Amino acid sequence: MKRFWLVTAVGALAAFTAAMGGSTAYGGSSSESAAAPIKVGAITPLTGPFAPWGLQARAGMALAVNEINRSGGVKGRGQGRLLNLVVADDQSRNTSAAIDGFRRLTQQERVVSIGGIIDSGIGLATSRLAEEARVPLFLVKSGNNDILTPSSRFTFRTCLPAASMVATSVVELAQRRGIRSVGVMIADYAWGQSFKSSLEDAAKAVPNIRFNIQVAPVPTTNFTPYLRAFGDVSLLVGTGHPPGASLILAQAGQLGIKAPVIGAYSPYSLTARNAGAAAYGRWSDFKCMATGSRGYKALAKRYLRTFPQNEFFEDDALAGYAYVKIVAQAIQNVGTSPQAIAAYVHRTTFNIPGYAFPLRWTAWGELDRPTVQFAVLTRGAPPEAGLNTASPTFWPRVVFKSRPLPPYRPPS
Incomplete structure (x- = not known):
């Protein structure tokens, strides 16, 4: 039996608490509005290895829903x-669950949009359904190059750019640091293979840097043989293996490998919990959030007051928040037609507080020249209050901002 969660928050903290766990549905229509509520959908991992990403994304969406409903709902034409x-829970890579969830959300729940996609395989499957059903689909991660096609019009990336754009950023970082030897860990699934081929293409432009690439199964938890195969490297790249990135960091330290590790757009709180002291000063990651911005700090404070069990406002939560705000703005301007919402998104630039770049898209739904930030996980309290919960132990210190990344153009 597939599980669904229904959020109809009007301001009660209990609704948010329920939104973060449990397997029972909750919610219902509110008497505060005579018109029927508008349903927005999400397909994201609430169980399995990608749950740390999905739970954050769902919390960000719930925060946006609550804020909009407390202010009287979406105000457009009329009341x-x-x-x-x-x-819907896609169970972290269960394509059948995602497809079933998509059909239930669009055919039974009649949602106007769907967001929250993390896994690239699920992104590939649901994007094809979205284009066929003409319902806008918003990806949080899902960076596989093959998800978008030249004819895509209803699929939008929101945080993680295409694998080719991420690979370009990794190569740029290695160049800036004068690194000559890089070890790269790849997970043997859609995202990992897409990142691998993109990195191999990008590496051709820098023949003075050696990339040693190792491919491991997705469920692998022992990375020791692969780490030993790297030999002497000055940088470890875990970007292609999201489930294992923090384990790669910890096990590299156990082997005496001192090279810093680049993550996979992983939650900082997950890395700090899994790798502990080994993470500080060595773990760095690309993010779509600007942690030093006033908008991020204000939003982080509201988020952490609402979800005190979370230690950090991750960019997955920010992307979930942005998804709901984008769709709400579209509804306010063009109504609830999914086709009209998609068309509005395509022609509009959105400045979401906390984002490192304006959200705008190419005709095929790729992020248009995003500028991602690169930060090192740093021990101790952040220099400014509000970035963490009451007992902060870490903060991300931004050390690099990518140049605006040219959007990946899928082959025709």
């Missing part, structure tokens, strides 16, 4: 209407 968030 304000509340939002309902209906969430």
